Amino acid sequence: MSAAVEMLFSAIPAHSNLARHFYASALIFVSLILALPLFAVISSFLIPAPDIWQHLLDTVLKEYILNSLILMLGVGSLTLVLGIVPAWLVTMCHFPLSRTLEWALLLPLAIPAYIIAYTYTGILDASGPVQLFIRELTGWQYGEYVFPEVRSIGGAITMLSFVLYPYIYLISRAAFIEQSICALEVARTLGCGPYKTFFRVALPLARPAIIVGLSLVLMETLADYGTVQYFGIATFTTGIFRTWFGLGSSAAAAQLSALLMLFIVVLIYLEYWSRKQQRYYHTSNRYSSLTQKKLRGRYAYFAFIFCVLPVLMGFLIPVFFLIKWALLTYQKVINQQFINLMLNSIVLAACAAVVATVLALFMAYGKRRMSGPLIRIAVNLSGMGYAIPGTVIAVGVMLPFAWLDKLIDGFFRAHFDYSTGLLLSGTLVALMFAYMARFLAVSLKTVDAGLAKIKPSMDEAGRSIGLNASALVRKVHMPMMRGSLLTAVLLVFVDVLKELPATLILRPFNFNTLAIRAYELANEERLADAACPSLAIVLIAIIPVIYLSRSISMSRPGHDYSP
């Protein structure tokens, strides 16, 4: 990676306009290419598909919209409660295991929504251990008692909430800590008790940050395919699948995608707006140590219950059953095919991670060394992918690739009387491209943050004591960037590993990954067999979560933090 950084750094000599223009053009070109799926989806309205649309309007469109709204409302409110309350409790109070819970509350991040959905279905359906236990205890037969159906919209809301609340937790906890204890203390000197302080000062102050978290949660909710598909809920993502593969209309599928993007655009704007607000809500750069209130008796008990519940439901219980089922089935499931599956997944994710990080370096250095609105727009455009659902990206990749294939095929047929067939569609190239379009944002954000720590004055200081570009990169940039680069690689790696819908649509024929295998087994109702690939995903996905947790438990400003 050092060589890449060095190249990028010295690629823009301060006085060479040619090199500068070349770099800028390359940067803009790459960002346009990566935005291709988005353009393809939006421009799909140019191709009319009136019959299908009439059909969709008459039948399912209303349902898609309504279900998506219900999901957003449900997941939104549940994650707010599950995220904010524990964040406040662990920040401000001391109760049994509060230090452990502070990082443990992040653990559900490691579990993709579809895996928790499969697991809870296995636990709660008619033949699962819970209902079995009820029947054994009471002697009732199946159907003689009322048991909530997990495969419902309520179930989907619960599943998504238990894995998505950490976004809110993470961001509101950071906001509460950042508020500087002074704002809270001032409220107390002005006569507010703890509850009033929370509702009148702490919560309003954290609101912009919480809205940022909420918009991310809602984006993930809209992007979810695995859970709603498994639970049979008609939403945009399942609708796009159905329209494309069931009704065979790629144009209508793309138009549905574009409609979904309207929702997303609102969320992107909400996030952007709240981030801007956050600047004004900054209270202090000064941190005095937090004096945590020691909770006793039933207060401590309630606080503990409230904080342990999300961890239990979102992580411990599903992982317990995944391990249990994996132990039951591993002899049957783990064979040469499974090892190939793992290798596929790991190699694919690793390649995507490295490429995404190199691209992110390219973009971030470009932004650092060159200014101007074009560069800024180009880089921001490349950072948009995180908001776009995998399903939409997949549709957006399929369309231009198919068009390109057709073009190449036509050219070869006309001139060489030879059919090239599908050259790019359905290859790993298409898949990799989709990953870049979706996950470059992740690496870009991390690399950008790492690069921002290296102030231009450090470059100048280095130069002034006689370091040339290469020495500067080796001695200043690399040591300071190493952590960010590693994080970027790790985050993209895990995201690709967990990704389901885009992989499902774009993978080459017969190419399987852990996520796909878990999806297939679950859809064949072999939930216990799905445990092994699911557990493998969770075990890998937990690495960055632990990494994050560690930095969290160490990075409390004004507490035990040494920069």
Place this chain on the structure above:
Amino acid sequence: MTTALELKNISVAFDRLKIIDAITFALREGDIGCLLGPSGCGKTTLLRTIAGFETPFEGEVWIRGVRVSDNKHLVPVEQRQVGMVFQDYALFPHMTVKQNIAFGLQDFKGHLREVRISELVELLEIGEFLHKYPHRLSGGQQQRVALARAIASRPRILLLDEPFASMDITLREQLAKDVRNILKQDGITAVLVSHNQFEAFAMADIVGVINEGRLLQWDTAFNLYHRPATSYVADFIGEGVFLSGSVTGDREVHTELGVITGAMPLGLEQGTTVAVLIRPDDIIHDDMSELTARVTDKAFRGAEFLYTLALENGTRVLSLVPSHHNHPVNEDIGIRLEIDHLVVFPVR
């Protein structure tokens, strides 16, 4: 006059580390006190103990005849009616200036609240930005708002934690005087924490010098400078050097600068080795004097030069000389001593 605030033998510890060690003082109603000391001396902890954010493990805090802290009972902060101004002001960024001020006036009924706000607007001259948000205000304006919010509900005592630390150095002394005038107009008893003695002198009626958790002297600025109780206070307040000398009589000390006479409060025996505090204004430049010293350094201070002078045996002293006496470094100049009262500390 009644006592507004009284600390009796207060000790505070964090993780068994003593931060505040048996501090006792009292502040009269309407007075402004200052806790002065270097950073890390415990002055802020002491202020927070008065506010009720920290619990003493020993001693008592009394506010207007009510015991608010001891090692068993602690009146919660929100019930103490103390106003507090924080170093970074801690204005609520989601509220306008008026809402910030009204935040502390929850117990005031509608009409009374408006009346009080307009009083504060007049007192602090904050009318022109009453409806703006804090992030649009300058540092000085923010500070006035923070002060208005803290005194709005007429607290029993006002606490200020380094209120001028974020201010431009050139503004600090003037601001300190302004704030003092406002507090005096409103008859507010206040305690401020500072590490800057000029700020402390400009604002406070009475100053306590704190070092390593101990209150070394609780006195007027004049006495801190001219009658320091310990050598630390002598060194911390103002400029000066210690000359070593030996006691030769009741009112006499023999030093390198000759015999110095003056009142010596301590009943020291003859022959005791002592350190004598020599302030820059104790050494007068006098061309007629037989005693000379060599200029080793000089600092221009506008009206005066602060000369560093080397005596014959190499000891250095400071002398403040009107700046039309411009002498180059290495020149020998005549000096004489002019000391009203001796400040001596026995050398241990």
